[in-house]
Amino acid sequence: MEKEKHVLVVFPHPDDEAFGVSGTMSRYTDMGVPVTYACLTFGDMGRNLGYPPFATRESLRFIRRREVEESARLIGVDDLRLMGYRDKTLEFEAPGHLSAVMGNLIDELNPSRIITFYPGYSVHPDHEATAEAVIEALKSRPRSEHPKLQLVAFSNDTLEDLGEPDITVDIEGYEARKQKIMAAHESQTAPFLESLSADTQEAAEARDAWLKTEQFYSYDID
Amino acid sequence: MEKIKRDEVQQLLNSYQDKNVYVHVEITSGMYASHIDEQVFNAGTFLRNIPVNYTQGAIRGGNDGEFRVGLKLENGGWIYVLGLTHFEVNENDEFIMHGFNYEGKLASALEISSKEFFK
Numbered sequence: 366m367e368k369e370k371h372v373l374v375v376f377p378h379p380d381d382e383a384f385g386v387s388g389t390m391s392r393y394t395d396m397g398v399p400v401t402y403a404c405l406t407f408g409d410m411g412r413n414l415g416y417p418p419f420a421t422r423e424s425l426r427f428i429r430r431r432e433v434e435e436s437a438r439l440i441g442v443d444d445l446r447l448m449g450y451r452d453k454t455l456e457f458e459a460p461g462h463l464s465a466v467m468g469n470l471i472d473e474l475n476p477s478r479i480i481t482f483y484p485g486y487s488v489h490p491d492h493e494a495t496a497e498a499v500i501e502a503l504k505s506r507p508r509s510e511h512p513k514l515q516l517v518a519f520s521n522d523t524l525e526d527l528g529e530p531d532i533t534v535d536i537e538g539y540e541a542r543k544q545k546i547m548a549a550h551e552s553q554t555a556p557f558l559e560s561l562s563a564d565t566q567e568a569a570e571a572r573d574a575w576l577k578t579e580q581f582y583s584y585d586i587d
Numbered sequence: 588m589e590k591i592k593r594d595e596v597q598q599l600l601n602s603y604q605d606k607n608v609y610v611h612v613e614i615t616s617g618m619y620a621s622h623i624d625e626q627v628f629n630a631g632t633f634l635r636n637i638p639v640n641y642t643q644g645a646i647r648g649g650n651d652g653e654f655r656v657g658l659k660l661e662n663g664g665w666i667y668v669l670g671l672t673h674f675e676v677n678e679n680d681e682f683i684m685h686g687f688n689y690e691g692k693l694a695s696a697l698e699i700s701s702k703e704f705f706k
Binding site: 410411415520 | 611613615618622625633673679683691692698705
């Protein structure tokens with residue numbers, strides 16, 4: 366992993382960073398690389414409100430805001446941008462709006478690497494809208510100034526269409542920290558973390574999958 | 588939130604009746620429903636900050652803890668939501684009803700408030 370000038374991470378939901386990326390982000394911050402995390406929504410449309418419920422549709426945003434702030438603290442991100450859009454609505458914003466927002470962010474920070482979702486292979490409409498906005502913003506900027514793209518893809522046809530991920534980040538030594546980061550998003554991750562800590566072969570494989578490496582695709586804009 | 592108490596919810600529905608109120612309506616299986624199971628046809632809906640005035644609100648059902656709530660609107664229109672299990676009135680006087688499915692995830696919501704909901 367090379368030392369970057371500035372890494373910009375863009376995801377729509379608090380906790381999108383936790384599962385597949387927080388080990389990588391932690392490695393960057395430990396190297397002294399400035400990392401900005403732009404999180405577009407408060408995840409206020411999440412379906413996990415606890416059971417028995419400890420939150421409502423109206424209070425979830427406060428909980429998830431605190432969770433992502435704690436996650437950012439654990440990762441070592443000191444530039445957390447909470448952009449305040451409503452969860453699950455990004456794809457319905459006016460055409461060009463989000464890409465303009467992304468463009469402003471890119472112009473301000475001039476990142477050498479951007480981590481976000483892979484357009485077409487990231488399942489959730491908010492993920493797709495985020496990925497498309499980043500790509501769209503870069504398309505209108507000179508190619509020579511483009512940051513490197515490091516993208517997360519996980520739709521069911523990812524392997525078939527894109528092949529194996531070409532970026533693998535070794536996060537050994539970060540297992541405990543990553544578990545803490547995932548646990549910071551307790552409202553959303555409690556059942557998952559419980560299954561991860563089970564004493565079964567399946568859980569051991571899941572721990573390997575989540576806690577040893579993080580995998581990404583590079584992406585060239587034509 | 589607590590499990591729906593039919594009489595309390597009916598009284599709350601009465602208290603917002605014949606007033607200009609805002610509603611939040613939501614039915615969801617989550618954005619990953621057909622990613623996790625390709626057999627699932629993922630229908631859902633989301634309405635927020637819709638101004639209405641209802642002349643009659645009623646809670647029905649309740650077998651197995653699942654209730655239906657219907658609002659007859661001043662202009663003759665209707666709103667109803669099925670599968671509601673829990674309720675509360677929060678510190679902003681927002682009357683919140685949620686339905687949690689068998690996995691404990693939010694599946695339906697009907698909320699009524701005399702002030703606009705957070706945007």
